[in-house]
Amino acid sequence: MRLRVRVPATTANVGSGFDCIGIAIDWYDELELEVRGSGVELEVTGEGAGQVPLDESHLVVASIRRGLEEWGEGRLPGLVLRSHNTIPHSRGLGSSASAIVAGLAFAWGIARGGDPDRTELGRLASLLEGHADNAAAAVFGGATLGWIQDGQVAIHELPVAPDLRVRVWIPEFEVPTKGARAVLPERISRTDAVAQAAAAATLVLGLGSRPELLLRGTTDRLHQPFRAELMPTSHALMLGLRDAGVPAAISGAGPTVFAIGTPEQLRSGDSVAHDGFVVRDLALGHGVELRR
Numbered sequence: 001m002r003l004r005v006r007v008p009a010t011t012a013n014v015g016s017g018f019d020c021i022g023i024a025i026d027w028y029d030e031l032e033l034e035v036r037g038s039g040v041e042l043e044v045t046g047e048g049a050g051q052v053p054l055d056e057s058h059l060v061v062a063s064i065r066r067g068l069e070e071w072g073e074g075r076l077p078g079l080v081l082r083s084h085n086t087i088p089h090s091r092g093l094g095s096s097a098s099a100i101v102a103g104l105a106f107a108w109g110i111a112r113g114g115d116p117d118r119t120e121l122g123r124l125a126s127l128l129e130g131h132a133d134n135a136a137a138a139v140f141g142g143a144t145l146g147w148i149q150d151g152q153v154a155i156h157e158l159p160v161a162p163d164l165r166v167r168v169w170i171p172e173f174e175v176p177t178k179g180a181r182a183v184l185p186e187r188i189s190r191t192d193a194v195a196q197a198a199a200a201a202t203l204v205l206g207l208g209s210r211p212e213l214l215l216r217g218t219t220d221r222l223h224q225p226f227r228a229e230l231m232p233t234s235h236a237l238m239l240g241l242r243d244a245g246v247p248a249a250i251s252g253a254g255p256t257v258f259a260i261g262t263p264e265q266l267r268s269g270d271s272v273a274h275d276g277f278v279v280r281d282l283a284l285g286h287g288v289e290l291r292r
């Protein structure tokens, strides 16, 4: 059996939607899987090559195993996995969620065949990742609202106006998500909670049909201020872009800076200095694809 998976990069939080709003972007990892013989053989090219493990602890292989426990017989068959990675790791572009979603899509193909049930894929991917924002977007594509509460996963696709585009500013340095979560406070004030809820609702309106609300909708009091010390140059760039009118936020747990808006809104940041960052203009992405 041979299977192929194409899985998008994602940005999470989008400022106000911490741990619940995610957006897929048209930037993909491509993976091929051959089910044969015994043992696990891995070939990794591109991002993470020489860094990710080449045994069963590899995140894609571990996710295949987990998916087979859930949907199949549980036993990991002999595998040859070729992973062509373009999504940078630990930069806030959802590489770990993409790897988990890819592994689960393969598991579905092995155990069940046919198109994956996206709700089921999103549920398990969110639980494996620990939060649903990147995982939901990687599974469904476009923009999603996804969260985990009391062990239950809820995912809804969000409407996005067709003229919205994405720009990312990617630095060389990495910030592992684990470390970026460790600096977050356990509690926030009621004032901040109200501001965050209002901003997240405003973000949904902005994405759907009112781009002039995106600048307000991408404000945040829950994570970005506390993570600034881990990524001072990203934080300064994000603030500079916002001063110029660009709806910018830290992408996921950082350190990439992300903006979504009309082409005109994104152009308003063209003169903001961004030394040390590589800029990419992108569209929204499709959800994971599984092919034979």
Ligand SMILES: Nc1ncnc2c1ncn2[C@@H]1O[C@H](COP(=O)(O)OP(=O)(O)OP(=O)(O)O)[C@@H](O)[C@H]1O
Binding pocket: 010, 012, 029, 048, 052, 058, 059, 060, 083, 085, 088, 089, 090, 091, 092, 093, 094, 095, 096, 097, 099, 134, 175, 176, 177, 178, 251, 252, 253, 254
């Ligand atoms: N394609 C992949 N294959 C194997 N392991 C991967 C792959 N992509 C990511 N990983 C693992 O996930 C780690 C990166 O996960 P981490 O959560 O720190 O960052 P991220 O997912 O890129 O960013 P964010 O969650 O902020 O969007 C890598 O160091 C690697 O261990």
Ligand SMILES: N[C@@H](CCO)C(=O)O
Binding pocket: 012, 013, 018, 019, 020, 131, 133, 134, 177, 180, 181, 223, 252, 253
């Ligand atoms: N919502 C997550 C995204 C990173 O995976 C965070 O900000 O920690």
